[in-house]
Amino acid sequence: MIDFLAGLGRAGLGWFAVLGRASMFLGRVLLSQDAVLRRFSLTVAELYSVGVRSLLIIVVSGLFVGMVLGYQGYITLVNFGAAEALGGVVALSLVRELGPVVTALLFAGRAGSALTAEIGLMKATEQLSALEMMAVDPYRRVFAPRFFAGFVSMPLLAALFSAVGVIGGYLVGVGLLGVDSGSYFSQMQAVTDWREDVVSGVIKSVVFGFVVTWIAVFQGVDAEPTSEGISRATTQTVVVSALAVLGLDFILTGLMFGDL
């Protein structure tokens, strides 16, 4: 029993230590953000590997999620004779919840894990150390542009996800199930508010982008510089990001839509 408590205490202290290191790391990365504009070509390269290379999975997933929403929404709504409201259901679910959240989860799996593995490998092969010894600050050269790229890409990807999802819902609802095309979009516009729904969704995706990139880059830096260490860190990135995104989503939803 004592052993168990001692273990619990140690684990707790370990977590605090990780959080502390992560926060100090974040602080230094944020202070190094001036490098993002000064070395813009580096930032462009990172936007490519973080953003552009996540495009395909985001667009395809968005399309399918939208199509499923169209199906499920129709099946439920038709019982109430309200199949015309399908557009609103699809758009609200996407813009408020599924767009930011699913994009963040996919982003953690696709871009986050790649970031962790890349940085972990740079650490294990002493590239980060070599940069430091060549008097090149890895925070400016490596971490800052990656962080910025993740932070910027997420909201764009989430917007794409929602937009493609709306089209997916249209394809199924209007094309397959025969909901009227006009009422699909008019219902959508009637219930989806620009500020309350769309902007809130974008804010969510900005927060998620920040957190997921932070976790991914930090896990890479904090990884044990061995093969097992890197694979563990990569898994950790996906797991911790998913938990953080879902937890934050709950909090943000409460803050944004709580007092309707």
Place this chain on the structure above:
Amino acid sequence: MKQRFLEVSVGLFVLLGIAALFYLAVQVSNIAEYRDSDTYEVLAYFDNIGGLKVRAPITVSGVRVGRVADIAYDPERFQARVTLAIQSDHDHLPADTQASIFTAGLLGEQYIGLEPGGDFEMLQAGDEILFTQSALVLENMIGRFLTNMSTD
């Protein structure tokens, strides 16, 4: 060459993202309402607003002319005070216009319908709509129906 490819694809990516956001704004949401958001506000007091919500539509003859900006309880009048934001181009509503709370469909959302009266004076910003009709609450109706039945 490689750098060029990176730049072009990143440019495309950013453009796509912004286009998606634009699509969400214009096609999916009601940003049009924000664009011509020049409105004037009038007040209306109801005994019972039922399930009326902020942002609910306001219509005249079924045409949308504005939305509910605020709902509060007035402790002096023991009534609900509803603030109506009406688009400025619909400023020819007679002062004796009646405001009623209707329900769209059987289970649909509630909205405010305005029925213009015959007054020559027009409603100005800050005026009060004097003639209001509260929301029909199902329980009350059933209760009234039952009392009518028993008195018959």
Place this chain on the structure above:
Amino acid sequence: MHVSRESVDDTPHVVIEDLAFRHGRKTVFEGLSMTVPRGRITTVMGPSGTGKTTLLRLIGGQLRPSSGRLWVDGLEVARLSRRSLYNLRKRMGMLFQTGALLSDFNVFDNVAFPLREHTDLPEELIRHLVLMKLEAVGLRAARDLDPSQLSGGMARRVALARAIALDPQMILYDEPFAGLDPITMGQIVTLIRRTNQTLGLTGVLVTHDVVEAMAISDQVVLLAEGRVVDRGTVDEVRGRASEWTSQFLEGRPDGPVPFHYPGTPYRDDLLGGKESRT
């Protein structure tokens, strides 16, 4: 082998005084004192796990000593601001065990990297410099290869070319001979000696390859259990031959450094039967 040269500057390049370094509960160094003469090759040897690489990181300012002091070029490394530390590092090259080439770049760009980061030289001149450095390590023709296409020895030679790109005054070599075949090893030994002689560089070499190290060192420092066991010229150290030194230099499996991990005698373990838990 002792190369005599008239040196302009006789002050030592690196001075370490009563240095201690602890990592968690583990003490890596305790009361370590040594000097590295300018323009000479100093080899630090010792069994695995005596913190030889840690020593290089302390000199490079990547780690801070727990106590004691360390000067490079008369500057106390642990007290430098980040900017002055970076300026000091520009005068210092480091050759990592794995080469540590940047995997995003090919050989040419790796060697060009420090020049592009720290100078405003025109691309034309950078090209000349890079080709010159690559020629020095014999890999001019390999300039378009990616680091993943290089063998271990080649990667280390490219890394050496990169380390001398900014014409430093000192190079730190971290296990430059580990895991190389005899031919490559010979090439690296020659390269280290040549860069030291022609450029007059200070070299700090960390290794446990005794023969190769002895061949090119001006000074040998033997480390064990966190302190200096012996130091001097190659001949001095060999001549003194304390029991520990000779075991290490000749590579005998048993001696003052025991073959067996310390523990209870084998016999007791066999007779005791059960695994004792403490």
